Amino acid sequence: MxxxxxxxxxxxxxxxxxxxxxxxxxxxxxxxxxxxxxxxxxxxxxxxxxxxxxxxxxxxxxxxxxxxxxxxxxxxxxxxxxxxxxxxxxxxxxxxxxxxxxxxxxxxxxLVPASETASGRSMVDGPTEIVDQEKTAENKALVEGFVDAVLLGKAPETITDYISTETYHQHNPHVADGLEGLGAAFAAFAEQGLQVKYDQVHLVVAEGNFVFTAAEGKFGDQPTAFFDLFRVDAGKIVEHWDVVSEIPTEFAHDNGKF
CATH class of the missing domain: 3.10.450.50 (Nuclear Transport Factor 2; Chain: A,)
Incomplete structure (x- = not known):
């Protein structure tokens, strides 16, 4: 199989x-x-x-x-x-x-119901079909570049090199669509003293138009795992889903979160 x-x-x-x-x-x-x-x-x-x-x-x-x-x-x-x-x-x-x-x-x-999310989208709806298999390596490189430049903070001003300025559908329940929604959410987090900080990427899995990343960092002062899925179209990120979870201090094993 x-x-x-x-x-x-x-x-x-x-x-x-x-x-x-x-x-x-x-x-x-x-x-x-x-x-x-x-x-x-x-x-x-x-x-x-x-x-x-x-x-x-x-x-x-x-x-x-x-x-x-x-x-x-x-x-x-x-x-x-x-x-x-x-x-x-x-x-x-x-x-x-x-x-x-x-x-x-x-x-x-x-799971936050779609009626309660900032974008009106659910945390799982949207396209599911994998297309553009021949662009897997190209799309993976794009998302890896975005994570390195923007999420890891090396060159955040280059965000429009990676995310579409025309279409960016958001499924994080606290973030509205578009780059404007993303900026507003990060500003709101900052006002609450809750900085979103990515420190290290552990896993990247790509197939066609979808690229998944698993990273660790902090949300405020709390060690946090960020699992993100990006959909790429015509060389730009056009959609994003994520699941965010605190990393506890105690584990039922010695393997760690990653």
Whole structure:
């Protein structure tokens, strides 16, 4: 199976069919876990399955992209109280090795209804189709340049080299559409003493018109993980989704967030 098929089969077994035996066949025994609340190893996550079934947790993937051995799912979860809220939006990143899921990173955030977001867009709606496969490397380089220049603060004045000045659809619930919305949100954060600071990028996964990044930094004084997804069209970033989560001080393992 292709890496996407392996990951989707594993996720379906865990969160759709609650099939421990099927999931065990798809997970490496030494499965490396980065979710702060879940111990590492395949048997640890398999041990949660009966409780997940009892609470009725379900997951719906909206976007799936892959590069090399990494697969990114952009999903919503319902009946997810055990992970912090009834409804969550998530980015899950899986690494596949030798036909099995070998490592997992994620970021989870309570789902804000579209009626309550700054843009009127939901946290997961918008295009899902992967196109422009031949532009994967070009689009990845564009987003990496944006992250380095703007998010890491090396040349923020070059933002219009990367983000479209005509179309920029925003799915962060606190940010309105367009560069004006982005600027207004950052100004509002600054007024509250909440600087958004990216310090290091750990993962970049690109396929066609979609590029995903996982980074750590701070939101105010709180160590924070920033998982971002960008859609690129005609050489510019035109859409953005994200999931932002605090990095806790205590973990159920020694693997860290990244």
């Amino acid at each position: 292709a890496v996407k098929e392996i990951v989707l089969a594993a996720v379906t077994a865990l969160f759709g069919n609650y099939d421990v035996d099927a999931a065990r066949e798809l997970l490496a025994p030494d499965y490396i876990q980065h979710n702060p609340a879940v111990p590492t190893g395949a048997e640890a996550i398999l041990g949660f399955v009966p409780a997940l079934q009892e609470m009725g947790l379900t997951g719906v993937p909206h976007r799936v992209l892959a590069e090399g051995d990494l697969v990114v799912l952009h999903s919503t979860y319902e009946n997810a109280q055990a992970f912090g809220a009834e409804k969550l939006v998530a980015f899950d990143v899986f690494r596949v090795e030798n036909g099995k899921v070998a490592e997992h990173w994620d970021n989870l955030q309570p």
